[in-house]
Amino acid sequence: MTAVRAAIPRPRTGDEGRPASLTAFIPCFNEAGQVDEVHATIDAELSGYPDLEILFVDDGSTDGTLDKVKALSAKDPRVRYVSFSRNFGLEAAHGAGFRYASGEWVVQLDADLQSPPAEAPKLIAKALEGYDVVYGIRRERNDPLFRRLGSAVQQRLAQRLFGVDLVYGSSVFRVVRASVARRAVDLRLATPYFVATMPLLGARWATVDVAHRRRQDGGSRWAVWRLFTHSAELFFGFSLRPLMWLYLAVACAVPVVIAAGSVGVVAGEVVLLGAVGVLAAYVHRLVRGSVRPALFYVREANIPIAPQDSLYAAGPVVREAAR
């Protein structure tokens, strides 16, 4: 067995306190109209970093995003891509970005350039002070009101009511030590909710204020229902307190039902329905965890892909095995 001496890895730095290697990672879902501009902007803002990799994760786009990315990769050897067999969602795309980044550090960007690459050096400089993850905090967030309000309520509820450890106000614009990010992915959690997973690992974190731009091209790829599914993932995936609150509600409802006659019966029915709902949410998570084959499957890439992530990797030949 190889012994591992535990120590905080000292950042290997190039010139002027720069990391030795950096991956700029961009998840893309139907962003054909944006890919060229994203590439040009990253090239303009981050080319000064040694050993820069520009990693596009195509999350099952159907609009020619992959063709655009391939054209870029033919011209620019720093461009790498991983393309999913279907749309697996942003968390899966993050997982692939972390798993396949070649850089020591990963900066997470987006195709609509709402997280401006010009702000990334601030996050990187902070990270090199000795953190594992540095979150960008959008002081002026240019998103619709329901998104801003929804996120704020979701994160506060998670923290205060359900005791989930996360960094309030943190966005997906962040710089992460790739080795630590891969630990989070390798946990294979049913909910790969990065911001709530990092504290479970004991990752050292810091925040830096960043600018945030309005989305330029079309609407957000984010649907309203995602706020609800995301919230459910966060609350039920990282806390058992919803069950605790439920037991409390049931315990309080019993005397009310007895004392208040028919009104009480209605209140009791509401609590009962709530109870069934919360229990169903946990059972659903258990079942899903046991049947979900993978976080994502890769159809195409210009880098080597682990067999368990590849849709086409040769599995065991069943007829051979049966002989």
Ligand code: UDP
């Ligand atoms: N995205 C993705 N998979 C999805 C949805 C979005 O890879 O299922 C990408 C999208 O192309 C963009 C980034 O994630 O690069 C952020 O998405 P979007 O701008 O729609 O979200 P918002 O900024 O509104 O949070």
Ligand code: MG
């Ligand atoms: Mg956006």
